[in-house]
Amino acid sequence: MPIKLPSFRPRRDAYPPDLWTKCPSCGEMLFNKQLDKVLRVCPSCGNHFRLSAAARLEMLVDQGSFAERDGGLESEDPLGFVDQKTYPDRVAAAQLATGMRDAAVWGSAAIHATPIVICVMDFGFMGGSMGAVVGEKVTRAAEHALANRIPLLIVAASGGARMQEGTLSLMQLAKTVGAIERLRVDGVPFVSLLSDPTTGGVFASFAVLGDVNIAEPNALIGFAGARVTAGTIAQELPPGFQRSEFLFSHGFLDRVIHRSELRDEIATLLRFLVARPAPVPPEGPGGDPLGLPSFRAISFLSNLAERVLPPDPDETGGSTNGHRPGSVTPSAPPEPPAEPPAAVPPPATAAPPVDPAPRVAAEEAERG
Amino acid sequence: MVDRILHRGRDQRASVPDDRDSSSADGPGADIAADPTAATWARVQLARNLRRPRTLELVAELADEFVELHGDRLFGDDAAVVTGFARIGSQRVVVVGQQKGADTDENIRRNFGMPHPEGYRKAMRAMELAERFGLPIVTFVDVPGAHPGPESEERGIAEAIARSIALMSRLRTPIVVVITGEGGSGGALAIAVGDVVIALENSVYSVISPEGCASILWRTADEAATAAVAMKMTAPEQQELGVVDIVVAEPGQGAHTDVAETARRIKRNVVEQLEALVQVPLDELVEARYLRYRTLGAYREVEATPPPPVPDRPGLADRLRNLLDPGRWSGISTTPAGRRDELPARDEV
Numbered sequence: 001m002p003i004k005l006p007s008f009r010p011r012r013d014a015y016p017p018d019l020w021t022k023c024p025s026c027g028e029m030l031f032n033k034q035l036d037k038v039l040r041v042c043p044s045c046g047n048h049f050r051l052s053a054a055a056r057l058e059m060l061v062d063q064g065s066f067a068e069r070d071g072g073l074e075s076e077d078p079l080g081f082v083d084q085k086t087y088p089d090r091v092a093a094a095q096l097a098t099g100m101r102d103a104a105v106w107g108s109a110a111i112h113a114t115p116i117v118i119c120v121m122d123f124g125f126m127g128g129s130m131g132a133v134v135g136e137k138v139t140r141a142a143e144h145a146l147a148n149r150i151p152l153l154i155v156a157a158s159g160g161a162r163m164q165e166g167t168l169s170l171m172q173l174a175k176t177v178g179a180i181e182r183l184r185v186d187g188v189p190f191v192s193l194l195s196d197p198t199t200g201g202v203f204a205s206f207a208v209l210g211d212v213n214i215a216e217p218n219a220l221i222g223f224a225g226a227r228v229t230a231g232t233i234a235q236e237l238p239p240g241f242q243r244s245e246f247l248f249s250h251g252f253l254d255r256v257i258h259r260s261e262l263r264d265e266i267a268t269l270l271r272f273l274v275a276r277p278a279p280v281p282p283e284g285p286g287g288d289p290l291g292l293p294s295f296r297a298i299s300f301l302s303n304l305a306e307r308v309l310p311p312d313p314d315e316t317g318g319s320t321n322g323h324r325p326g327s328v329t330p331s332a333p334p335e336p337p338a339e340p341p342a343a344v345p346p347p348a349t350a351a352p353p354v355d356p357a358p359r360v361a362a363e364e365a366e367r368g
Numbered sequence: 369m370v371d372r373i374l375h376r377g378r379d380q381r382a383s384v385p386d387d388r389d390s391s392s393a394d395g396p397g398a399d400i401a402a403d404p405t406a407a408t409w410a411r412v413q414l415a416r417n418l419r420r421p422r423t424l425e426l427v428a429e430l431a432d433e434f435v436e437l438h439g440d441r442l443f444g445d446d447a448a449v450v451t452g453f454a455r456i457g458s459q460r461v462v463v464v465g466q467q468k469g470a471d472t473d474e475n476i477r478r479n480f481g482m483p484h485p486e487g488y489r490k491a492m493r494a495m496e497l498a499e500r501f502g503l504p505i506v507t508f509v510d511v512p513g514a515h516p517g518p519e520s521e522e523r524g525i526a527e528a529i530a531r532s533i534a535l536m537s538r539l540r541t542p543i544v545v546v547i548t549g550e551g552g553s554g555g556a557l558a559i560a561v562g563d564v565v566i567a568l569e570n571s572v573y574s575v576i577s578p579e580g581c582a583s584i585l586w587r588t589a590d591e592a593a594t595a596a597v598a599m600k601m602t603a604p605e606q607q608e609l610g611v612v613d614i615v616v617a618e619p620g621q622g623a624h625t626d627v628a629e630t631a632r633r634i635k636r637n638v639v640e641q642l643e644a645l646v647q648v649p650l651d652e653l654v655e656a657r658y659l660r661y662r663t664l665g666a667y668r669e670v671e672a673t674p675p676p677p678v679p680d681r682p683g684l685a686d687r688l689r690n691l692l693d694p695g696r697w698s699g700i701s702t703t704p705a706g707r708r709d710e711l712p713a714r715d716e717v
Binding site: 018070072073074075076077078079081082083084101131132133135136139161162163165166167168169170171172173174175177178179180181182184185200201203204205206208209222223224228229235237238241242250251252 | 517522529554609611658664
């Protein structure tokens with residue numbers, strides 16, 4: 001390794017990176033300590049800086065209430081994907097740069113003492129792209145919310161699906177949406193907070209499906225990036241396109257909220273959005289997931305018999321449902337769904353191929 | 369508009385001679401078999417072939433009756449998506465499929481097979497109809513991607529796709545998906561969530577077009593063939609990944625060389641799957657479908673010790689060094705994790 005002589009002339013134009021940040025919107029130099037105090041929103045132009053997952057959690061949930069779950073999930077490399085770097089190298093680099101294992105964290109927390117399940121994405125980790133780990137975390141968060149009937153809050157910040165995992169990352173759309181749809185059917189609230197940027201496969205899956213969709217001002221939110229549009233249909237996008245306000249005016253967002261008010265706003269929403277009480281567990285098997293009373297052949301027949309047949313003199317004071325040995329019930333028609341050994345012929349639950357050499361993860365992207 | 373047509377037209381004209389060359393010369397030809405990149409790219413070209421049979425042609429061949437239904441009841445009728453009732457064998461079904469055009473005029477009318485939100489909303493309407501009347505659903509996927517333009521965004525293409533995926537994940541009726549050509553990302557998945565996914569041998573399925581992937585990761589669209597190989601987008605590779613269940617071999621030099629036989633083979637598989645699926649109780653069917661997608665994706669669980677924390681606040685000594693000689697010590701006082709203000713946004717997506 002060649003010895004590099006230190007340069008003794010400091011570069012006069014460089015600001016110490018940890019002290020000052022230049023606002024990309026208005027060019028103002030901002031003192032970092034000050035910027036942190038105002039939740040990283042530029043005091044002069046209102047530009048909302050991107051937040052890491054940790055910073056987002058800090059500003060959003062009650063101090064110390066966040067308990068992370070599944071922190072140990074890590075990407076594998078199912079395709080053996082190599083572009084200019086290998087996928088595991090990209091993941092390792094992102095892990096080093098961010099101190100995270102993948103682009104999302106989830107856990108339980110509280111906002112104004114209301115318990116929630118929260119999942120936060122971090123754009124800094126390979127563009128917040130959704131691979132198997134992000135998909136799994138979102139899905140587990142949704143399933144946890146469903147099982148415990150706690151409202152779910154997902155903070156999206158992502159460029160889309162993770163190309164390096166191929167269609168398996170596309171399948172995360174189906175996986176997460178399937179879990180979110182179960183919340184919706186079962187009446188457990190899901191608030192989606194869209195931050196800058198939320199695009200591609202993440203926007204076109206769970207992020208757009210909130211019972212309430214809220215966004216920060218001027219966040220980039222859209223389906224196809226400008227380059228995709230230009231490359232596919234050779235059309236330029238108008239300015240201000242795919243920003244929060246654009247989506248708001250077209251009816252896809254409920255509210256656009258300044259970062260300083262987010263916490264209170266979400267707390268207010270959660271006072272209205274309360275999980276429906278758990279459906280009464282259907283008696284026995286054959287219960288309907290919609291909570292409708294299922295048809296129970298035996299009780300139906302015995303009720304019928306009770307009404308139709310004259311009371312049996314031998315059984316006065318006994319069973320009032322006209323139950324007579326050898327008459328009605330034994331000949332009852334087939335039991336409710338007798339669960340024939342699933343004749344599902346397709347390889348319905350094909351196990352994902354697992355790379356025997358576990359390696360780590362790398363970049364974002366996607367299009368529609 | 370003209371730009372757009374020219375643009376697409378150029379691509380497609382380019383693909384026709386390609387295919388003719390290959391159909392005359394190669395077959396499973398010698399040099400192509402030796403070069404995986406060429407073989408994969410030949411598949412991509414076949415999947416995009418202008419003469420490849422589209423949904424309506426296939427349905428005309430494999431269904432005994434077909435009645436097309438139009439309109440999403442909200443905005444309009446998108447010709448890039450066709451829906452309708454069909455009778456396949458003894459089974460009444462609802463068909464949903466994407467439809468590219470066979471020539472330029474039809475392609476303009478059908479928007480090169482790129483659906484707008486109203487296309488997906490029409491599909492949802494048809495699928496809800498199917499559930500209501502207990503009809504199984506057969507979808508035909510052949511789409512370069514959902515339309516990525518301003519009109520699409522204004523009317524909520526992302527919302528339409530997400531809703532469609534959500535709907536298919538819970539529909540209480542069997543769903544058989546047939547990928548016949550290009551399976552282009554979210555635009556394909558929106559009608560491709562099913563109990564069984566069948567794919568024609570020369571169809572492809574990917575999360576992004578190979579050109580798009582190459583232009584992001586290789587910084588040039590010329591590496592599209594390389595990207596196509598890296599993404600493992602051909603039907604047999606997708607089957608290995610578990611995304612596709614059944615691969616149907618194509619006759620001759622590809623589906624376009626014998627449409628009737630292609631349709632017959634698809635029909636045989638679809639009928640077989642439908643017959644099995646209608647036997648399955650609906651609760652089990654929906655649960656199995658949920659699990660099919662629930663288990664896709666490769667990850668591992670390592671010990672949940674947090675990785676070494678990024679130093680949050682540099683010590684006083686580091687700060688002094690930094691003040692005196694910025695840049696030189698940047699390796700020591702890292703910018704805290706909470707302070708990354710990346711600019712690139714549009715370029716990343």
